[in-house]
Structure formats: structure tokens, C-alpha cells
Amino acid sequence: MTHTKISMAQALNQALRDAMHADDTVVMFGEDVGALGGVFRITDGLTAEFGENRCFDTPLAEAGIVGMAVGMAMNGMRPVVEMQFDAFGYPAFEQVVSHVAKMRNRTRGRVQLPMVIRIPYGGGIGGVEHHSDSSESYFAHTPGLTVVTPATVADAYGLLRKAIEFPDPVVFMEPKKLYWAKEEVDLAEDQPGIGKAVVRREGADATLIAYGPALPVALEAAEVAAAEGRQLTVVDLRSVVPFDDETVCAAVRRTGRAVVVAEASGFASVSSEIVARVTEKCFHSLAAPVRRVTAFDIPFPPPKLEKYQLPSVDRILDAVDDLQWEDS
Amino acid sequence: MTTVEEQLLPSAEPVCLIGQNGLPHEHPSYELPTKEALLDGYTELIRGRRFNDQASALVRQGRLAVYPSSHGQEACQVAATMVLKEGDWLFPTYRDSVSIVSRGVDPIETLTLLRGDWHSGYDPYAHKVAPQSTPLATQLPHAVGVAHAARLKGEDTVVMALVGDGGTSEGDFHEALNFAAVFHAPVVFFVQNNEYAISVPLAKQSAAPSLAHKGIGYGVPGERVDGNDLAGLLAVLQNAVDKARNGEGPQLVEAHTYRVQAHTNADDATRYRQDDEVTPWLDRDPIQRLTTYLEQQDWLDDQTRERAEAKAVEVAGQLRDGLMPEPEVDPADLFKHLYAEETQQLREQAAFLRDELAREEA
Structure with missing residues (x-):
């Protein structure tokens, strides 16, 4: 060790x-x-x-x-x-x-x-x-x-x-x-296998589903949200295929709200697949439509403009704020 | 002394050891194959021709969805496998069914792709024959990988990689030749130039002096051979295989032949070529030419003819018997083979289909 x-x-x-x-x-x-x-x-x-x-x-x-x-x-x-x-x-x-x-x-x-x-x-x-x-x-x-x-x-x-x-x-x-x-x-420590998503942070109010480069942004957003009094679960997909419906849906059902965070453009993407799956499988547990924070549907911008394209803590927090809290 | 460039260039004319009239040609670099090899080749040609024609007949009877025939190219088909040893690999295209059968693969399993009950019906490892590739030239980099892996393992495997004239225009042809040359991989790239890529003639495919000339750009020796002369094919391909096996790197061989039939039964060749172009090629038939030579040598006795005919009858019978019944298919197969371990999503989709079928039966 x-x-x-x-x-x-x-x-x-x-x-x-x-x-x-x-x-x-x-x-x-x-x-x-x-x-x-x-x-x-x-x-x-x-x-x-x-x-x-x-x-x-x-x-x-x-x-x-x-x-x-x-x-x-x-x-x-x-x-x-x-x-x-x-x-x-x-x-x-x-x-x-x-x-x-x-x-x-x-x-x-x-x-x-x-x-x-x-x-x-x-x-x-x-x-x-x-x-x-x-x-x-x-x-x-x-x-x-x-x-x-x-x-x-x-x-x-x-x-x-x-x-x-x-x-x-x-x-x-x-x-x-x-x-x-x-x-x-500790590199010797065994990690979950291919096909398993992992809950990186537990929180009762909403779930952020992220993977790859979007995960640290999602975790940072959860940190800020916690300071503001909202507890977020963060799921790290790790494996896009096979997709771990069980872990993702369990988190969404526990929290009743979800935001998918991905760096790729949103149209016809992994993020849209996640929204579709979660909506189909967890509809009765959802208190709000599943939101997404993704890149715009544009070619990746030049370096001086890329900050507008990447998911940000603020965009994630705004999406979380949009999860129809007033109706619950 | 010849320059390196000259050593890479093919012969000025395609190598021909038995001419169209059945007479032998002297060649400074290649010798006529032995009597035994030519008689074995004769049997394989007769069987290959029957396979082609029986398969085409079964298309007309609706037993095969389609059959891209190598009728007229059988000398290329059988020579490609006759020069290989047991441990060697063959990478065929969709038009190379006769080559696959000549390698020893079960005729019915060979035609599974075209019958339509699965994509590839045979075990590639049983006879070291890769699945037939439908996307053009994409199998060539695989051939390089198999050859390179064999070399790393210290095995003396040679890989025979088949491609057509149209396939030489694909990027994968270029990348495969370049990789094979750089890694010194024992691959024989064998181009069957049958003059047509569906409807597009060679003149619209390439401006190279010959397709064998393409080798020089990669540092790969090229050679060209009369694709309707079994003797020339056996000599040239054996030489290429031996060189590859002896560590001289990849080789490129172009056989000049002709697709005397349409691309497939679904194609109408009269839309793009005239009969008077096809007719002369019928006189260059590879079987007729070899038969004439063997008869002149007095080597073709009744026993050999009967043996060849018996093998032809056998393969035709296998095709008719094997392809007449409707193949049994199992919808569960659709989900089983994508992954070593089926994903949860595929298990669910398999169950959905199972339930749907059960409801239909109820």
C-alpha cells in the first residue's frame, strides 16, 4: 500500500x-x-x-x-x-x-x-x-x-x-x-471494472451525471452547490459502453432530479442518450425534466474562444437551479 | 547491374509460360511448373469452374441472394492457394469464393455470406482464411498485421492478400503496402485485374503503366503475369511467396485477367461494355488453354479427366444439397456474438425480441 x-x-x-x-x-x-x-x-x-x-x-x-x-x-x-x-x-x-x-x-x-x-x-x-x-x-x-x-x-x-x-x-x-x-x-488498489459507473459524491437533492473531462467540473459545481445549501450526487460514468443503467438510475431515483454534464456537443450525443434512458426508466421518480449542460452544436472553437464552449461550474449550477424546485 | 528501381519494376509484359494457343513460352526468369502441379491445377480449375457456374445457377433458383462469380478468373483463384503452405493465411475478397474452397473451406460455409444466414460461415482459424471482406481493400492492413505478428512470434507464415483492380485505388491499399514495406512483413499482395470495378473500366481507375508498377513507390517489388495462364501464375506467385518467406519483404503481383460475366447477377453489363470486347476473352479461357497444353504433352489421361470431373460433380452436388433447404436461423444469434460478455442492454433487447416472437406464435 x-x-x-x-x-x-x-x-x-x-x-x-x-x-x-x-x-x-x-x-x-x-x-x-x-x-x-x-x-x-x-x-x-x-x-x-x-x-x-x-x-x-x-x-x-x-x-x-x-x-x-x-x-x-x-x-x-x-x-x-x-x-x-x-x-x-x-x-x-x-x-x-x-x-x-x-x-x-x-x-x-x-x-x-x-x-x-x-x-x-x-x-x-x-x-x-x-x-x-x-x-x-x-x-x-x-x-x-x-x-x-x-x-x-x-x-x-x-x-x-x-x-x-x-x-x-x-x-x-x-x-x-x-x-x-x-x-x-495507490495503483495497486483494484478499481471497479469496465461497465461500472461510480458515485463520486453523495447528495440528496439532485444528481449530476458526468464522464471524462466533465467530471472535475461537475465535482467542483457540487462543492459550490453544497456551500449554497444544495447537496448533489455526482456519478462518474467511466464506461460509456457498456452503460451502467443501474448505478445511474439508482442515483436519479434517490434524488429525483438530474443534470447530465458532457463536453461534447449535445445533439444526437452520449448526453442525449443518457437523458433518454433516465427519462424512460425513472420517469415516475423525476420531479423535473432532466437537463443537460453540453457544448454548443458548433465545431470546436479556436483557443481564445474555447471557454465559451466548455461546460462550466456556473452553467451546471444554473441548470441545477432550473430543476423546478419551486414546484416540489 | 540493375538499379534498385529496376529491381522493383515488373516485367515489361505480363509473364506467360503457356500461351493462348496452349504452346509453352520460354521465359528468362520463370520455369514451367511440374507436371504434377499442372495436373493438380487442372483438377482445381475444373472444380472451381463448376463451383462458379453452380453457384450462379443457384442464384437464378433463388437459393443465393447474389453471387459475384470469378468465372474466367479461376486460374488466379486456384493458383493463389496452391502456392501456400498449411500455416499461411489467405485474405479473400467477396469474389474469391473459389479460392476459399480451393484452400479447403467447406463450400456451404463459404457461401453463408451470400446465402444470407450469417455474415461469415466458416471458422477463419480452421484453414487460416480471413472472412471475405466486402469493403474494398480494408482487409489488406489486417493481412499486414497477421504477417507482422507472425514475424514477431518467429513463425515463417506468409500472407496472401487478394484485391481487385478497383481496390488498388483505395487508401487502405496504399497504407497496407506502405506498412508492409516499412515493417518488412511477409505479405504477397495479389491484384486480380479483371478490367472492371462493377462498371468502371481500368482506364478510369488508374493512370499507372500497370498496377504492378504501384509497388515501386513503396519499395515493394512488382510483377505482372497473364492471369489466364495457370503455369505463369503458379511460377510467379510461388516466387513471390518464397521471397516473402525468405525475409525479402512484401511482394506485389498483378494478374491480367477479365471479368467475363457481369459484376453479379444483379448487374447489367450491357449498359457499360460491348459484346465484341468480351468475345476475345472467351478464347483466352484458362481451362481451355491448360487443357490444350496438357493434351499436347499427352499428360491428360482418362483417369485425370475422370478425377477432375468427379470432384466437380461432387462440389456441385454439395452446393445443390446444401443450399436447397431453407437455412435455419436463430434470432437469439443477433445478440450473442457482439461481446464476450453480453451487455445488460443486449440481454434486454434479446428478451424483447423473444417475447415479441412468443406473442406472435401464441
Whole structure:
């Protein structure tokens, strides 16, 4: 039991290192992941430690990277690939949708693809266009994929280890604005599995449902709300697919009110799915319509305008204030 | 001395070891396959042709939804698998059913995709044949991955990756050749250039001198071969497979052949090409050509003919018997195979469908 203060980036790096030690078939590849250690340093030192056969740079071609991972997974390896940025993953979209997601079903389970596609995603880092997208809804909409996203340092380690051990392909979305946030963690401590949401804060008045980069904002909003006399539960989805209806709905039923907080644009998104599910399953427990705090339905803005696009504590508190308290 | 660039370039003309008239051609780089290989090939060709024609007939009878026939391309189909060893992999497209059957896959399981009771009917690991790929060229990066993994594991596997002329225009063709070259992956990219991508002729597909010339841009040696000459195909593909196995990296082979039938039975080829274009290709038929050669050599005895015919009759019978009954389907299958562990949501949806069906039966 040793608690160390490390960043999410370091935890992800340690997860890769430990997974590669634990299993010789785990290989890591992508753009600049070798000598450089990745543009976010998530693969720092892996080539030096494990050699070029275990962690290697590829040509600049994302469909090729994901397609090669499919073949390697078919032939006994556990590839972990990095899409350098969210929007750089789009060239691989056909491979992801047409093969990664469908191979198991196509072959009645005879071909399993134990592979992980790591995608640094989301804004808040002052990135140029194509470096700040929230692309999780595309993947969540595709049957056959498993989509997870950590919001804490401990989960970054725990979920990545579980994703690499998972028998099926996992899209592993890394909130890049949280890469450098440090926490005291014990990496040996077991974390809940893929498919489990976690209640990060208990409160009787309303539930905030968040994931990935939106979670710290939701927690901060709950802190402020508490100071103002309103107790909020905060649920961290962790796993977008499979979706943990049980934990989410239990929280909503306990509190009777809910706000979904997500960094992605709201239209036809994970956040709209959550609202639909909660409304269908918890209607009689709801004292107010489920509200959302999401990005606008616009392309991710340039750095000097991104603050208008990202969910904020104030927007969350305003949404909570809007939950028809006067009627109850 | 030749330059590196010259070593990567294909022959000026497609390699041809047995000409259209059935006469052998001397070639400076390639030798005629053995009598045994050609006689085995003859049997496979006869069986492959019967498979194509029986499958097409079953489409007309409504037993298959569709069948993209390789009629006229059978020499390419059977040569692609004849040069492989047991541990090698085949990555076929939707037009390569004859190749799959030639590899040893059950004929009915091969046609599951086209019968429509599941997407892929055979176990890819049983004969090391990947599921047939419908999206063009997307299987090629997978082939590179299988080959690269084999190399990392120290296995001497070679991967035969099939693609058509149209497929060479796809980005995945480019990425796969580039990756294979950079990683020195033992893949033979085998392009069956049958002149048409549904209705679009080769001239509108590529301005390259030949599709085999595309290799030079990646540092991959290219070669071209007469796609209706089984002898030339066996020689060129065997050479490519041996090179890949011996650590010389990926190879690109283009076979010049022709799609004598429409894209599928659902296609009307008269809308985009004239009969007088097709007719000359009928005289270049791969079976007729090999038969003429074997007869001239006096190698084609009655026993060989009877054996080939028996195998053809057998496969046609398998198709008729296997495809005539309506296949049994289980709606529960729809939810079972997406994940190793079914999600709660899929369990609920499976239960919904089960209840709906139970109500309909009640």
C-alpha cells in the first residue's frame, strides 16, 4: 500500500508498462510513440525498456495503424494503438466501424479482437482546430465497441489495465486536459471494472451525471452547490459502453432530479442518450425534466474562444437551479 | 547491374509460360511448373469452374441472394492457394469464393455470406482464411498485421492478400503496402485485374503503366503475369511467396485477367461494355488453354479427366444439397456474438425480441 502523487499521464504510462511486463503479447504502436514517447509522453520510455518489437513508431496513417492492429489481434497479440489526437483518429473510422466493431459478430465469436485504441480527446488545452474534439458519441453509437473514459488518476491506471486485459476491442478515451492533474493514488488498489459507473459524491437533492473531462467540473459545481445549501450526487460514468443503467438510475431515483454534464456537443450525443434512458426508466421518480449542460452544436472553437464552449461550474449550477424546485 | 528501381519494376509484359494457343513460352526468369502441379491445377480449375457456374445457377433458383462469380478468373483463384503452405493465411475478397474452397473451406460455409444466414460461415482459424471482406481493400492492413505478428512470434507464415483492380485505388491499399514495406512483413499482395470495378473500366481507375508498377513507390517489388495462364501464375506467385518467406519483404503481383460475366447477377453489363470486347476473352479461357497444353504433352489421361470431373460433380452436388433447404436461423444469434460478455442492454433487447416472437406464435 504505497500512495504516490502522480499525474494521469504518468498513471497511463505505468499501466502500459505494467501490462507489457505482465503479458508478452501486449504491443504498443502509433505515431511518435517510440523514441519521443508520444506527443503527450504516454508511451515515454517504453521502447527503451521493451525494445522496438514491443513499442514502435508507424508510418503516418491511422487506418493502417488500426487495420494492422486488427490483424495482429487476429494472430495472437494484444495491440494497443494510439491515435495522436481525437480528430486524427477519423481516417481510421472505417476500420473501427466496419471491422473492429464487427469482426466478432461477423465470425460468431470465432475471431476475437483484444485490442485497445487510445484516443486523447476533448478541449481545454488551447489546441488548434482538430485537436480538441469529443468523438466519443461516434464510437458509442457503433454496436460492438466498448468505450471507456477515465476521469481520475486511479481510473486511468485501472481502466487501461482492464481494457488491455479485455477480450474485446476497447476505445479508450483519454481526457487530455486532465493528463497533468496529479492525485495521491495507490495503483495497486483494484478499481471497479469496465461497465461500472461510480458515485463520486453523495447528495440528496439532485444528481449530476458526468464522464471524462466533465467530471472535475461537475465535482467542483457540487462543492459550490453544497456551500449554497444544495447537496448533489455526482456519478462518474467511466464506461460509456457498456452503460451502467443501474448505478445511474439508482442515483436519479434517490434524488429525483438530474443534470447530465458532457463536453461534447449535445445533439444526437452520449448526453442525449443518457437523458433518454433516465427519462424512460425513472420517469415516475423525476420531479423535473432532466437537463443537460453540453457544448454548443458548433465545431470546436479556436483557443481564445474555447471557454465559451466548455461546460462550466456556473452553467451546471444554473441548470441545477432550473430543476423546478419551486414546484416540489 | 540493375538499379534498385529496376529491381522493383515488373516485367515489361505480363509473364506467360503457356500461351493462348496452349504452346509453352520460354521465359528468362520463370520455369514451367511440374507436371504434377499442372495436373493438380487442372483438377482445381475444373472444380472451381463448376463451383462458379453452380453457384450462379443457384442464384437464378433463388437459393443465393447474389453471387459475384470469378468465372474466367479461376486460374488466379486456384493458383493463389496452391502456392501456400498449411500455416499461411489467405485474405479473400467477396469474389474469391473459389479460392476459399480451393484452400479447403467447406463450400456451404463459404457461401453463408451470400446465402444470407450469417455474415461469415466458416471458422477463419480452421484453414487460416480471413472472412471475405466486402469493403474494398480494408482487409489488406489486417493481412499486414497477421504477417507482422507472425514475424514477431518467429513463425515463417506468409500472407496472401487478394484485391481487385478497383481496390488498388483505395487508401487502405496504399497504407497496407506502405506498412508492409516499412515493417518488412511477409505479405504477397495479389491484384486480380479483371478490367472492371462493377462498371468502371481500368482506364478510369488508374493512370499507372500497370498496377504492378504501384509497388515501386513503396519499395515493394512488382510483377505482372497473364492471369489466364495457370503455369505463369503458379511460377510467379510461388516466387513471390518464397521471397516473402525468405525475409525479402512484401511482394506485389498483378494478374491480367477479365471479368467475363457481369459484376453479379444483379448487374447489367450491357449498359457499360460491348459484346465484341468480351468475345476475345472467351478464347483466352484458362481451362481451355491448360487443357490444350496438357493434351499436347499427352499428360491428360482418362483417369485425370475422370478425377477432375468427379470432384466437380461432387462440389456441385454439395452446393445443390446444401443450399436447397431453407437455412435455419436463430434470432437469439443477433445478440450473442457482439461481446464476450453480453451487455445488460443486449440481454434486454434479446428478451424483447423473444417475447415479441412468443406473442406472435401464441
